[in-house]
Amino acid sequence: MANTKHALFPEEQVSLAAFAGALAHPARIAIIGLLQERKEVCCGDIVKELPLAQATVSQHLKALDKAGLLHLRECGPKACYSLNCEAIRSFCHSFQCTLGTDQADHSAELEPAADCANRRS
Amino acid sequence: MANTKHALFPEEQVSLAAFAGALAHPARIAIIGLLQERKEVCCGDIVKELPLAQATVSQHLKALDKAGLLHLRECGPKACYSLNCEAIRSFCHSFQCTLGTDQADHSAELEPAADCANRRS
DNA sequence: TTGACTTATCGTATATCTACGATATGCGAT
DNA sequence: ATCGCATATCGTAGATATACGATAAGTCAA
Incomplete structure (x- = not known):
């Protein structure tokens, strides 16, 4: 991004952020859905499915x-695209570890003390 | 983003993209890691851990x-932050479904035909 | 109330993202 | 060689993201 300080963060965090960034647009989510569904799709077919110009889809x-x-x-x-399932699985695994969705929910331990009220939320 | 056409995409795709976008920066990945590790952390402590100014961390x-x-x-x-585990789990579930990491790898079905060579890759 | 502390917000500069038309490039057929 | 098709890249405009200093606003203690 702008004047970014990515270089100051650990490689794994940068890598995960890049993966998340690749998915941070509805069109790219939609493209992955199409590839998931049809195994292999060429650029032109994706253009037909999305409300975007050819140049944008290519981007x-x-x-x-x-x-x-x-x-x-x-x-x-024609350029025929398919998912790199191995890479996706690898990223998803790192994701799970970082987000820790398999861990216990600590909300019970975080009951606000009686003398602590919310101010801004 | 810029001149965005998010409104033309299904709600679920927009929602997933927003989730991915929230994780699309190493600092935010790092923050989640801290919250994962310590359950609850206040803004000031996060500032101490990251190579960013207080205003940026707050952002x-x-x-x-x-x-x-x-x-x-x-x-x-002090502002003490913790993870919304329920929301994260929910997003991760949608993520799994969209990315389909639990499905078979179709690469074997996609062996390039003998008359199709790579050009640009 | 004043002062020290904590955090959010404002203002701003710069970089990146999004989107598209125009164009270039490559392929296969004629 | 030329044409038509498919796709990538270029150039560009406008919106958003990143980062930070300065400042505002709120809390607690004295």
């Missing part, structure tokens, strides 16, 4: 590819 | 809070 595909989430197969003039 | 906390990933408890002048 989103490039972003997903740059993040390592796609496989590209070229057949004649 | 990142706001982004996480806006995405619904945090709980805020105010104790005196």
Whole structure:
């Protein structure tokens, strides 16, 4: 991003953030859904499905590819994309570990003390 | 984002993209890691841990809070944050479904035909 | 009330993102 | 070689993100 300080953070955090960033747009979520459903889709077919111009779709595909989430197969003039399932699984695993969704919910331990009320929320 | 067309996409895709966007920065990943580890941390302690100014940390906390990933408890002048585990679990579940990491790897079905070579990759 | 402390918000500069038309590039067929 | 198709890239405009200093606002203690 702008004047970013990513270099000051651990590699794993930067990597996870990049993965999240690749998914941080509805069009890219939609593209992944299409690839999930049809295994392999060419650029033109994606353009037909999304409310975006061809150049924009190509840009989103490039972003997903740059993040390592796609496989590209070229057949004649067509570019056929599929999911890089292994990479996605790997990222999801790191994600689970970081977000810790498998851990206990600590909310019970965080009952606000009687003398602590909310101010801004 | 800029001149965004999010409104043209299904609500679930927009929602997932927003979740991903909330995690699309190493600082926010780091904050979640801290909250995971210590259950509850106040803003000042996060500032001490990250290589960012207080204003910037506050901004990142706001982004996480806006995405619904945090709980805020105010104790005196301090703002104590903890994870909204329920929300995170919910998002992760949607994530799993969309990314389909539990599905079979189709790469075997996608062996390039003999007459299709790679051009740009 | 004053002062020290904590946090959020404002204002701002810069970089990146989003989106698209136009164009370039590559492929296969004629 | 030329044409038509498919896709990537370029150039650009406008919106958003990142980062920080300065400041506001609120809390507690004295």
